[in-house]
Amino acid sequence: MKLHKILFGSFITLLSQICIGQSFTFIALGDMPYSIPADYERYEKLINAINKAKPSFSIFVGDTKSGASPCSDEYNLVVKSYFDKFQMPLIYSIGDNEWTDCHRVLAGAYDPLERLQAVRSLYFSNNESQGQRPIRLNRQSDVMPKFSTYVENAYWIKNNFLFVNLHIPGSNNNLDRNEESKQEYLQRNQANLAWIDHAFQLLEYQKLSGIVLAYQADMFYSPKQANDLSSGYRDTLISITKHSEKSGKPVLLIHGDTHRLKIDQPLLTIDQKYVLENVMRLQVMGADQVQAVEIKVDPKSEQPFSFKPLILRSNRPYIK
Template structure:
């Protein structure tokens, strides 16, 4: 009872406090080393999370390495490991390793990627998280939103491998393309609907590194749906949005090894979260009422740092 009272008091103090603080990472666990770091009770990252106040932990996709087959057992095991990392809510948005890339020729067994997407939605996109004003998108359950005081948080299902339009090796190609178009439509509707209300800041979580150079061609449009850059519309839309609104927006993603944080010319703040072999850490993000520094980023193993201490994104 005393522990429950303490946790309730801690939550109340965090929710009402300014600034707000959350943790985020992705692309883990990939290896037994990752699993050890994240495991209770002695894992270094597990212990650091316990010692770091946070409202929630966000995982921006890729529960497993792309070289591992996407079996039910592995996905469930790794999701459980992440869930046990914190007593605060765990927010998860799918990554390409979790479903899109499950049909790779080198994997055994291989899976139809749309079947794996259905599995992800059934097993990891059903629960209602204990976050203020939390809800899921009715037509795309993995898209989530919540609001803590006047800060809006949301996830968008945007993944690597050209957002599910490339390397379709076991699903029926036209079916996969149609599914990608539907995800884009629901994503844009979700983004527009969630940022209608007046807020002081917004944080958007996706998996794909939309700034990574690619050779997919011209941006995808309503008329051009194949052999095109499916991530370009998100780059364009988010930059335009950052220029239009009166509040700061932070885009957080995983997918690539670079750990960086900076502000784009449009005003959009950009964080490539730790993970993916090279930076075995978890980012600590503080949202504060400051026009100059609305977001402060460090990691759970390092002191809070101002922009410029974390490497700047070069994209």
């Protein structure tokens, strides 16, 4: 019996080591569908293509609709039904169009904080991802009871790479609109910074190979976002920069918000002298581009991330 346990333990260790070295792919997408109901067909085609590609999982980086369409419970259920069509796990980061911008008349003149609670209740009622084969997520609300509100912040590990979900929406991170929104921002910002700290500590403590941070906002659309005191992203960018420079391990930032495919190295070292070369940024397509990006992760490569746009010809808006 003792020998059996030793052999079984050795097998599990060997299997784990094999998985650590294996390449895998995942999909990133977001900011869709915007033109409703016209985009439903294109969105369904994209989901079918993603299912055919059989990624390990997909990440939807927010904005399940445009900022000018109603933020109704009925529409949220439509979104949920589309998430349920993903055959593999789908991890969802909350965008601004789902709640911060819902005060707009065209969006239904809702209370943004009430809409945020509705989103949390629908998509984050337990510690599992979306999709037909959900995976278990390690949620900030469970790991850090002090931040029990933030059920959307989570992490998971795949083949020794750490994936982190963060609630960082556009619209300046909900900082600007009024005093109520400012207070919401301040509390969530504190939670996000604590979650980033925890993630990078985990990266080092567990000797993981790299880290991927997924969120909605384009924090790089203006240079002032990095240092202006009025920026809702300043604290986050400083934290990610410090941790990434200290770690030196591969870091990938994935977001949407501004709807055009972009792959670059957006951060500078703390002293502003050099490009922080271990950090890459992927901005996914969206809005009129109902397309996605396949990311391959090769743990054996010094630069483990490579990118392949998943572009369906039939989804091009100018193809009739």
